[in-house]
Amino acid sequence: xxxxxxxxxxxxxxxxxxxxxxxxxxxxxxxxxxxxxxxxxxxxxxxxxxxxxxxxxxxxxxxxxxxxxxxxxxxxxxxxxxxxxxxxxxxxxxxxxxxxxxxxxxxxxxxxxxxxxxxxxxxxxxxxxxxxxxxxxxxxxxxxxxxxxxxxxxxxxxxxxxxxxxxxxxxxxxxxxxxxxxxxxxxxxxxxxxxxxxxxxxxxxxxxxxxxxxxxxxxxxxxxxx
Amino acid sequence: xxxxxxxxxxxxxxxxxxxxxxxxxxxxxxxxxxxxxxxxxxxxxxxxxxxxxxxxxxxxxxxxxxxxxxxxxxxxxxxxxxxxxxxxxxxxxxxxxxxxxxxxxxxxxxxxxxxxxxxxxxxxxxxxxxxxxxxxxxxxxxxxxxxxxxxxxxxxxxxxxxxxxxxxxxxxxxxxxxxxxxxxxxxxxxxxxxxxxxxxxxxxxxxxxxxxxxxxxxxxxxxxxx
Numbered sequence: 325x326x327x328x329x330x331x332x333x334x335x336x337x338x339x340x341x342x343x344x345x346x347x348x349x350x351x352x353x354x355x356x357x358x359x360x361x362x363x364x365x366x367x368x369x370x371x372x373x374x375x376x377x378x379x380x381x382x383x384x385x386x387x388x389x390x391x392x393x394x395x396x397x398x399x400x401x402x403x404x405x406x407x408x409x410x411x412x413x414x415x416x417x418x419x420x421x422x423x424x425x426x427x428x429x430x431x432x433x434x435x436x437x438x439x440x441x442x443x444x445x446x447x448x449x450x451x452x453x454x455x456x457x458x459x460x461x462x463x464x465x466x467x468x469x470x471x472x473x474x475x476x477x478x479x480x481x482x483x484x485x486x487x488x489x490x491x492x493x494x495x496x497x498x499x500x501x502x503x504x505x506x507x508x509x510x511x512x513x514x515x516x517x518x519x520x521x522x523x524x525x526x527x528x529x530x531x532x533x534x535x536x537x538x539x540x541x542x543x544x545x546x547x548x549x550x
Numbered sequence: 551x552x553x554x555x556x557x558x559x560x561x562x563x564x565x566x567x568x569x570x571x572x573x574x575x576x577x578x579x580x581x582x583x584x585x586x587x588x589x590x591x592x593x594x595x596x597x598x599x600x601x602x603x604x605x606x607x608x609x610x611x612x613x614x615x616x617x618x619x620x621x622x623x624x625x626x627x628x629x630x631x632x633x634x635x636x637x638x639x640x641x642x643x644x645x646x647x648x649x650x651x652x653x654x655x656x657x658x659x660x661x662x663x664x665x666x667x668x669x670x671x672x673x674x675x676x677x678x679x680x681x682x683x684x685x686x687x688x689x690x691x692x693x694x695x696x697x698x699x700x701x702x703x704x705x706x707x708x709x710x711x712x713x714x715x716x717x718x719x720x721x722x723x724x725x726x727x728x729x730x731x732x733x734x735x736x737x738x739x740x741x742x743x744x745x746x747x748x749x750x751x752x753x754x755x756x757x758x759x760x761x762x763x764x765x766x767x768x769x770x771x772x773x774x775x776x
Contacts, residue, residue: 496689497653497752504688511688512756516680517769525686534770 325442328356357446369466380435383467388481393427462488480505599725605641606634610648612675612708619711638664649677650691663746667738696761
């Protein structure tokens with residue numbers, strides 16, 4: 325099967341102007357993926373499905389990833405030569421710049437070919453942000469198997485799939501407002517006593533421990549008759 | 551096997567019975583002469599305890615063990631409970647066998663309300679008792695006893711069919727201890743005890759209310775040293 329780079333080059337030749345890049349996976353699995361722009365995603369998906377050498381006719385998995393807003397601190401060493409003594413080694417000042425990387429949501433598709441028995445080819449779609457532009461084009465019209473999985477991503481991550489035929493919540497109830505798989509999800513506080521809490525559960529349990537009585541209330545009043 | 555012994559569940563309150571008018575030895579003597587001496591209460595609870603018909607209702611992997619218990623090898627028919635009824639109107643026993651998700655909880659409670667008195671509830675397995683391995687999740691009820699009164703808790707993940715049979719025998723012993731009159735009478739023989747449990751609504755973040763205060767109160771927190 326072609327490598328992601330080869331697929332990217334073929335796609336770029338077929339769709340000039342489309343945003344396509346390869347996201348490398350530094351891990352041992354080395355499953356590199358393609359990052360597609362939303363504008364050409366539907367056309368590219370149809371191409372991947374119908375292309376005779378790829379023929380990726382099965383979409384086996386659709387997943388969501390939440391990338392919250394991230395503060396990135398960049399350290400830069402600036403060396404300034406001493407004007408009074410040019411021979412001395414230059415003064416090195418560390419300059420830290422902070423910038424806020426905006427958050428976004430990502431949807432990952434895993435494609436296989438039943439015809440050619442190869443795969444997976446993985447590609448990702450990104451939303452504009454995590455709030456009002458959390459939309460990607462739906463690929464259910466291309467692969468029917470995406471329908472329930474896109475609904476699940478919509479339910480748990482809050483990604484709106486434009487063009488989905490039946491976009492409703494699938495696991496949680498319709499009245500539910502949150503998206504539980506997002507990083508900033510706060511679960512309902514239905515505390516129950518734990519015999520041996522630890523980690524995050526201990527922190528949660530501490531909020532429910534009875535407050536110790538104030539010392540003034542416990543200490544006997546001076547001169548009081550028992 | 552745990553029997554619930556608390557004030558909010560008067561079914562299991564133990565009171566010392568008055569000394570019987572006819573002793574056990576005298577009764578045995580009469581039985582040898584062909585005379586069966588019994589009381590209406592004994593007859594009633596005997597019949598009640600040996601015809602506990604469970605509801606044909608399963609939720610997760612515990613249900614597989616429940617089905618195994620009803621089959622020839624474990625043979626729940628030995629205890630008079632082989633008639634799994636497909637309708638709650640004909641069932642005496644609700645075996646909550648498996649994980650109760652928050653989306654499923656109102657339906658479980660509705661089934662409980664549709665069962666006629668006398669009715670009993672067995673919480674089978676870790677999930678039905680406390681949420682089990684999903685306790686820290688966002689969509690699993692932390693124990694069905696938050697909404698309906700539970701008679702017998704069977705721990706295990708899942709419990710073996712023998713454990714379910716043991717739980718059933720414990721339930722039969724509990725039924726045989728019932729009094730027909732007086733303050734210790736079971737729920738269905740009293741006017742001051744409600745038979746139905748309110749069904750919670752689907753809220754925006756959680757079930758509303760998250761628990762039924764008439765049957766469940768949060769256990770007191772035990773503060774750890776650290």
